[in-house]
Amino acid sequence: xxxxEQSLFLSVREGDSSVINCTYTDSSSTYLYWYKQxxxxxxxxxxxxxxxxxxxxxxxxxxLLNKKxxxxxxxxxDTQTGDSAIYFCAERxxxxxxxxxxxxxxxxx
Amino acid sequence: DTAVSQTPKxxxxxxxxxxxxxxxxxxxxxxxxxxxxxxxxxxKIMFSYNNKELIINETVPNRxxxxxxxxxxxxxxxxxxxxxxxxxxxxxxxxxxxGVRNTGExxxxxxxxxxxx
Numbered sequence: 001x002x003x004x005e006q007s008l009f010l011s012v013r014e015g016d017s018s019v020i021n022c023t024y025t026d027s028s029s030t031y032l033y034w035y036k037q038x039x040x041x042x043x044x045x046x047x048x049x050x051x052x053x054x055x056x057x058x059x060x061x062x063x064l065l066n067k068k069x070x071x072x073x074x075x076x077x078d079t080q081t082g083d084s085a086i087y088f089c090a091e092r093x094x095x096x097x098x099x100x101x102x103x104x105x106x107x108x109x
Numbered sequence: 110d111t112a113v114s115q116t117p118k119x120x121x122x123x124x125x126x127x128x129x130x131x132x133x134x135x136x137x138x139x140x141x142x143x144x145x146x147x148x149x150x151x152x153k154i155m156f157s158y159n160n161k162e163l164i165i166n167e168t169v170p171n172r173x174x175x176x177x178x179x180x181x182x183x184x185x186x187x188x189x190x191x192x193x194x195x196x197x198x199x200x201x202x203x204x205x206x207x208g209v210r211n212t213g214e215x216x217x218x219x220x221x222x223x224x225x226x
Contacts (some may be wrong), residue, residue: 031212042113042199042217043152086150092213095140095164095205099152 004100006089011106018076020103022089025070029091032065034074037086037102046087047074081107112136115200115218122190123226129186130221132200140164141183142215143175144199152199158183159205187223195225 006022024032030051035043049056049063049072056063062075076083084107089100115132122128134141142165143155157165158177172188183200200218204211 033212033214035215037150040219042201042219043215044217045212045214048212048214088152095157095159096154097203097213097215098154102150102152104150 004089004091004098006087006100006103008101009104009106011108012079014079014081014107014109016079018074018079018083018105018107020074020076020087020089020105022072022074022100023070024072024089024091024098026091026093026098027067027070029093031092032063032072033090033092033097034061034063034072035088035090035099037088039085043088076105079105079107081109083107113200113202113216113218115198115221117221118219119222119224121224121226124190124192126190127186127188128190128223129184130198130200130223132183132185132218134181134200134202134216136202136216138202138204138216139180140203140205141177141180142201142203143183143185144201144217146197146199146220148196156183156185190223190225192225195223197222 003025033048034046036046037043060077064073086102088102113134140159142157156175161177174186177183197220201215
């Protein structure tokens with residue numbers, strides 16, 4: 001079945017690290033994604049990881065993939081107020097991209 | 110230069126009316142999608158077209174009818190609108206499949222917020 005799960009809320013202080021977790025079901029997904037949605041806007045791809053990788057680092061972003069547990073995480077270092085948004089975990093199943101419910105990240109100054 | 114553009118951005122209408130949302134992409138993608146985002150921000154796929162052919166048709170009331178005149182355009186027509194249709198509808202586009210050469214990234218429009226009174 002298709003199911004992507006993630007916690008709904010995360011609150012951090014400015015300058016701290018944020019970690020958003022996600023579990024997925026389709027072990028055949030080639031790519032797993034993190035999308036960001038700011039208020040009143042569409043989703044934009046933040047980063048992705050190829051399924052044969054364990055980790056991907058891109059500036060302040062670190063993606064960790066545990067294929068055995070079907071667990072994906074996104075770490076944002078030195079979180080800024082501008083990082084406040086909804087973060088969606090997603091997996092690609094054939095022609096469909098399936099999204100989690102989104103994690104609302106609140107950054108306190 | 111907007112990559113995926115959809116109109117209108119806002120739509121307020123009465124129950125029972127018929128309305129359409131239009132979408133166009135200039136990215137050269139061959140696949141387009143309609144997603145529905147409800148008030149809790151859950152995002153659910155409704156339809157997908159590849160080169161004008163319907164390839165995904167989720168469990169959506171048949172009051173919703175997509176139409177793709179060409180691979181750069183995908184429209185959504187909704188008949189007999191109901192209160193529960195109130196949502197933000199997102200158009201997106203991508204290459205058809207993901208693989209070594211492309212990530213299958215979706216490019217989203219800004220959304221069309223539909224309010225049914």
